[in-house]
Amino acid sequence: MTTTYDLIVIGGGAVGENVADRAVQGGLSTVIVEAELVGGECSYWACMPSKALLRGGGVLDVAQRTPGVREMLSGSIDVPQVLKRRNSVTSNWKDDGQLKWLDSAHIDLVRGHAVFTGPKALRVTAADGTVTELTANHAIAVSTGSLPLIPDTPGLAEAEPWASREATSAQEVPSSLAIIGGGVVAAEMATAYTSLGASVTLIARGKLLANQEPFAGEKVADALTKAGADVRLGTSVERVETADSGEGHTLLLSDGTAITAEKILVATGRVPRSGDLGLEAIGLPTGGWLKTDDSLRVLDADGAPIDWLYAAGDITGRALLTHQGKYQARIAGDAIAARALGRPVDTSPWGVHSATADHAAVPQVTFTSPEVASVGLTAAEAEKRGIRTRVVDYEIGWVAGATIHSEGYEGTARAVVDEDRHVLVGVTFVGTDVGELLHAATIAVTAEVPLERLWHAVPSYPTLSEVWLRLLETYGRPTA
Template sequence: MTDEYDVIVLGGGPVGENVADRAVQGGLTAVIVEGELVGGECSYWACMPSKALLRSPQALRAAQHVGGAAEAVTGDLDVRAVLDRRDSFTSHWQDDGQVAWLESAGIDLVRGHGRLSGERKVAVTLPDGSVRTLTARQAVAISTGSDAAIPPIPGLHEANPWTSREATSAEEIPESLVVIGGGVVAVEMATAYAALGATVTVLARSGLLGSVEPFAADLVAEGLRGLGVDVRTGVATKSVARDADGVTVTTDGGDVRAAEILVATGRTPRSGDIGLETAGLPAGRWIRTDDTLRVPGVDWLYAVGDVNGRVLLTHQGKYQARAAGDVIVARAKGEGVDDERWGRHVATADHAAVPQVVFSEPEVAAAGVTEAAAREAGHRVRAVDVEFSSVAGASLHADGYRGRARMVVDEDRQVLLGVTFVGPDVAELIHAATIAIAGEVPLARLWHAVPSYPTMSEVWLRLLEAYGRQSA
């Protein structure tokens, strides 16, 4: 072990791991500073455990909607088995495997809390309380992620609410759960816990899934209610009180009682105690970067992943990490920087081609921008919708399949700006849309991308046909 490296990375989640890995692959030395589990939020309290909780109920519902298979399903969901499977995906909250991967990749690890202490310097408070100072010859990359935001609702903090961490790691399913919020975490955890046997109430003051197409949010609300979830939109939470039997949530529409409460109202950057002031930056805020992920005015400092506030998704953070690691190497070696639009050293997709899946009932898979966002950005667009009932593959996939697809077309350039799919198992369709958007594939060329029959991908042909009819 040494105290001097080419690159120091604060944060050992997937984003920090990728920054360090690209740096090492480029011939630099790198160290990760991590105070919790190597693997980060996604591995232990977000992406992996949440999808494990959702998958078993989803598979059961899928079987129940296919004739022949439905008749074979005679038992109920085994909740304990679902939780055990979830635990296996988190490695029972042990990071031995992740640490072994760091070692195999040639990346050093220092456990402790790291803070910037000067130019290219990081002071690490080790578990025994001592402080070790590391120096970066080239760059420091901040990849500390984000935390769940707790809104200033009277009594909420004192009620010791669940956040996404507790919801994804719980070992018992409460009899009832009230969820404050209407975003992705709120929707997915309401879906999971309703399927696992809890009576769930969702209090969404601003509605559900405000970043997706409105029709998608409406179908998700309908799906949640079909699972027995009490979805209340436009309802403001006034106060929260906990007693020995649970919590009382007072809203402007009456009180809600539940055994447990989950707050899912957004995220806040994990940047409050990492020494940003030594670089002339405000603490506790999103760290602004250019498209090479470098902090303007501080040529040795990068912010990658959630902490920069660009796109709070693990896959986008890892994409940023690949760009950041590669550009750090290029700058260290005095090589040219490919920072033009769609260059290898920039995160252009953050602005134009972000994919996301909400693992709700039904699923929402979207890439690019919504129709409203495209118009707001000044594009002349046309939105084209088709129902999945027109797609033979969807009818085969599930009896009575319901869903909808939309593509948002830039009328001037004849390329796609956004695509949204809603329906059971649409997640695996979205990468084709992401490629079409990122590649700026002309609609005339998309006609030659022939979907296999009979698959759900035939929805692409139906969208193009609908566009053609509108243009006639």
């Protein structure tokens, strides 16, 4: 039997849910196809469990630097309680609550793995072998996300390394953990597992958090070292040897040293989850990112949009962040409904059906201790784009709100100013709880608020937000 919907969404994570929800609100009949848990990677194996693992250490760090509170502390984390809380955050890897939401949102669900059989057509195979044929009146949207990249380092596969899923869902903390990689997952898991009592070694070929402003990775590396982690930058793993018993691994590094660890976590990047979708049936290469226009229509080999095929989230390679994927999803769902029903479609820059922010105003928080919060361009990225810039730095620890926050508060704020337009094109904060400063920066960058107007956005005293005033003062107040 073949069932027809206006829209079929492949992937029931946060991104796919948002595509479906917007399309239903726009008047389209919609079904989600999901082979695993509805709610996806973010809910069960990424954003939510990782932050639950990090929260205890972050709170303890602040408490230990707060007189009157630190005297009450035992100085250690109750690891079983942290893991129990993490399990609760993931609903113990059950999606009952998500199914109730789908029902309330009038979105149908088909369980199974989807493969394209032709334009607007899918075959879905359930775990028990049951096959469902689906066709779309108007569109299919792909929101299948990404997978961890596992390098072909000799001996690594035999060591059965963790990837991000295993790290965020582990029910026990290993005595020692070697983390390969220098990006967000590596930095966050190094922070979490160090706070949970593991002996952590982080090994990165280059710098830590290399895509951020240089001082961000430097401050996080320093904090990890002070917390007891062994941070090895500028080196790589050449070979892994596993003990005959299968317990314990030796990692031989390019600098001639070696380390041993009970577990290995590989956090060296992501690849698109598109290799098993049958894309060849619709004339697209198998296994690559699905490139899109700004209304999230997939582009064919000639760069032309396919009018019935959309993609959103990690699978596009645009910005591998849940919140940015949900932003794309809202735009895609609205665009699908508008085109299907003959409504106006606005794909102009910053238009209602254009994911313009992907190019200029992507916010991100790395939940290390200290946190790293950034939006827009780094100074180096702005220079590469030919923007005439001025960089303004200010130490967050100098503002009154930081003094009250905790003893010895250390942090840095950086604003990257477009000198020709007198607007911010990038902002970075490093420090405890700076993630709460980021949305103000995101609004300033997205709206291209002139610096002259920002002088009238008065930060409340005494809060960390006072750093905004100090950045403006450092830059210099405009004269009439």
